[in-house]
Amino acid sequence: MTEPGTARLSREEQVLERIERVRRRPRVRESHITLAHGAGGKATQTLVEALFVERFRNPALEALGDGAVLAVDGGRMAFTTDSFVVSPLFFPGGDIGDLAVNGTVNDLAMCGARPLYLSAGFILEEGFAVDDLRRIVASMAAAAERAGVAVVTGDTKVVERGKADGCYVTTAGVGVLDRDLELGAAAVRPGDAVLVSGPIGEHGVTIMLARGELEIEADLASDTAPLHGPVAALLDAVPGGVRVLRDATRGGVATVLNELARAAGAAVVVRESAVPVRPVVHGACELLGIDPLYVACEGRFVAVVDGDRADAALEALRAHPLGEDAAIVGRVEAEPAGMVLLETPIGGTRIIDMLVGDPLPRIC
Amino acid sequence: MTEPGTARLSREEQVLERIERVRRRPRVRESHITLAHGAGGKATQTLVEALFVERFRNPALEALGDGAVLAVDGGRMAFTTDSFVVSPLFFPGGDIGDLAVNGTVNDLAMCGARPLYLSAGFILEEGFAVDDLRRIVASMAAAAERAGVAVVTGDTKVVERGKADGCYVTTAGVGVLDRDLELGAAAVRPGDAVLVSGPIGEHGVTIMLARGELEIEADLASDTAPLHGPVAALLDAVPGGVRVLRDATRGGVATVLNELARAAGAAVVVRESAVPVRPVVHGACELLGIDPLYVACEGRFVAVVDGDRADAALEALRAHPLGEDAAIVGRVEAEPAGMVLLETPIGGTRIIDMLVGDPLPRIC
Structure with a gap:
């Protein structure tokens, strides 16, 4: 059987393409499961792609969204x-x-x-x-x-x-x-704006503090909350303008943005100073030696919206009790495709990769 | 708000009825979870009714079927x-x-x-x-x-x-x-026939043997199989004649029948000699000191059907590869309501209660 898209390739090209595809195929290199496989970052992604998607193959699963969208x-x-x-x-x-x-x-x-x-x-x-x-x-x-x-x-x-x-x-x-929506990374394009619905990292830090692993006490609680309310407000405010929505759980905002950048074949540029982080979360993250961008939220989401309608989107989110501290944190650019860049307040730029390892096990 | 059905009761009757309802309400008496709470028998049922149904209250859950049927x-x-x-x-x-x-x-x-x-x-x-x-x-x-x-x-x-x-x-x-079906214990009535789709207890006994807990080897495998095929055959053969379907997993056929008898407010009378049990399962159950009626199957189901159409139902099941050893094992009677009785080959009758304790932990 000829596979779609290969019909006009020579036999040699087909073989080379097949080799390349196998080479690129994600592989689990570890022989045993580690905590990192459950952390939501790079190891989880490889496990999911190499084992689950590879075996269960179907369009709904391959979309790799937070859930499957099905015609019934x-x-x-x-x-x-x-x-x-x-x-x-x-x-x-x-x-x-x-x-x-x-x-x-x-x-x-x-x-x-x-x-x-x-x-x-x-x-x-x-x-x-x-x-x-x-x-x-x-x-x-x-x-x-x-x-x-x-x-x-x-x-x-x-x-x-x-x-x-x-x-x-x-x-x-x-x-x-x-709604007649087609949400997904495929809809993301250069010029889009990236929003977060509120201050990040509160759930993850709360769990670490509750374990007593840091010898500090802080007035902090998990952000766990149902997000369909602010999502509906957003979708109503900019109909047709929302590209993709992702809640920033395991792996945090950084991991979500990396997944989106990769799937969209675009770059995401984040202004560090624009990312809402409460001081106590910031302080705890410094003690833990982890960037708040990698810390799980359970009541915050990332939205990529049409850049021209970012202000309306922001306004709609801020009008909802669960989005009052929402912020526009970045933008989508064409290059470097598949990467997430952070612009620091002192004028530098650094690459924000996916979460590697598992600094915060069993956070959810 | 007046509750339905209580409108014509005096205040005193209403109070008495309320007391009676509280008295009858299932209560978990243990302070800590035991393996029996997961065995699918009496303790599981009490836990489910006292904790889950009590809190989550909704008609779909309260039907306590193998799944929820929902209008969407x-x-x-x-x-x-x-x-x-x-x-x-x-x-x-x-x-x-x-x-x-x-x-x-x-x-x-x-x-x-x-x-x-x-x-x-x-x-x-x-x-x-x-x-x-x-x-x-x-x-x-x-x-x-x-x-x-x-x-x-x-x-x-x-x-x-x-x-x-x-x-x-x-x-x-x-x-x-x-299909336009209303399956459920509420549809069960005296005169109905009780069928099982094949020999019982093979999954449970296979697991016990695989653990090496009995020092015997037997040519036995789990009955795990998808049952929507034989179910469709049955529903097609006796349209409108199937009252309720239940797969006989944890707690086995005996527990399923007890749940049905209780929910239907009727008696189920089973002829022991009619229940298909393979000799090796019989032998292993004797060694384990457990009745095969309590042993989990993962590819067999119980069907209660209109007594007049029991033969057509049986024929349809037997024509399917996953129902070829199906059998009519009993009947529904009006009294004693809520109980399951077993007619033994020597002419006796004994009560078959729900599974108590957990003789076969972690069977599924």
Whole structure:
């Protein structure tokens, strides 16, 4: 069978092309799973592309969005899942329960969908306190109510002591696309503006502080929140002007921008001074030796919008309680394709790569 | 607000009714999670009803089917999830990968839905062999292809060594209801026939043998298989005649029948001699000291059908490769409501309760 696009190539060219394709194919070089494979950065991406996408191959999965957009019965729906293994289970501003609900609601929102229904799968460790489970479930129910979704189906498994860490939650969600949208990295073009919906890194730093790994106390809480509200405000304000939406979870804003730059074949240039970071997050990140751009948020998203309509987009976001500190942080340029550059306040420029390793394990 | 049905009760009657409702409300008496809470029997049911249903309250969840049936955009869809923690990960006849795909396909099939899309959430233990993950993913891909579904979205988390057991998989699935069906325990009535689609207990016994807990070797493999094919054959053969479908996983056929009897407010009478059990399963169950009726299948289902059309239903099932050993095993009677009775070959009758405790942990 002739593969599409190769019909007019000579046999030699076809062989060379095939070699090149194999060469470029992502490969997992490690023989065993490391924490980095779960960190959301480079190792995760390679694992996903080399193992999962390679085997499951289908257009919805290959789009590699926060969820899959599917044609069902004439309409379009979004479908997504996330597993949550955050440690500790309870932290300032939330717990694994509302984190799981908001996380799945947000993945649907990033597809441009109206979240409707959630499922919840629990993996519990023998000996886990029933009262803690009760608290998690109550928090899920409250988050679901806040987001206007219903948890309609679930499952519970129990493993022996020492085969889990209290409680893991996997949520999946479905939503419908009411709008005629084609969101995705493919729509991104030079001249577009890059926005973030609020101050970054608060969730990740809150978790690190809750673990007591830094000997500081700070008045800080997770940013976990359902984002379909500000997303709807944005989509209403600049119809047809939003290119792509991504929530900045594992790997943070830097990783999201790298994925977008790579997928769009364009450059993203970020002005460091424009990125909203609260002083306490900044301080904690300095102690941790990590750039806030790599720290997970659970209630912030990145939006790439038509550059000419960036101000209207910003205004719409800022008018929403969950976007009041939104900011235009950068722009899309043609070159250097696939890269993210940071303009520093002192006039320098440096490359911001994807997250490598796992400086902040089990953040969500 | 007056609650429906209470409008004509006196204030005193209303108070008494409310007290009675609270008294009947399921309560988790244990302070900590035990393996029994994950076994699919009585403890699981209490946990689900007392914690999850109580908090998440919505009609789709309260139906307590294998999945939720939902109205979306004028049509009807089914949505379901299951977490898989089976040990060992690889066993004769399958592995955690095809088990997870088939399990979710089957939950959709039991709703009368045509399975379409699956999600997969992986929780991996640091140090897990990448080749084992590759093998699991390959097995999922093959099972998805066999069942005609696509894995369209997923997530991967990694936890530290000793915080999981290699690999846990949570699948969720969506499907559409092409048929105008109202399946559910509410449709069950005296005179209905009870069928099983094939010999029971093979999956559970295979897992126990694979763990080496019995010092016997047997030519036995898991029955894991996608059941939407035989279900479609059944629904086509007796349109309007199928009351309810349930796959007999954790807790086995006995637990499914107890749930149905309770929900339908009817009795189920099973003829022990009519229940298909392979001799090797029978033998292993004797050694384990457990009734095959409580042992999980992953490729068999229970169908309650109109008693007058039981023969046509049986014929249709037997004509399908995954139902060739199907059997009519019992009937529904009015009394004693909520109970399952077993007629033994020697003319006796005994009560078959739900599964209590967890004789076979981590079977799926």
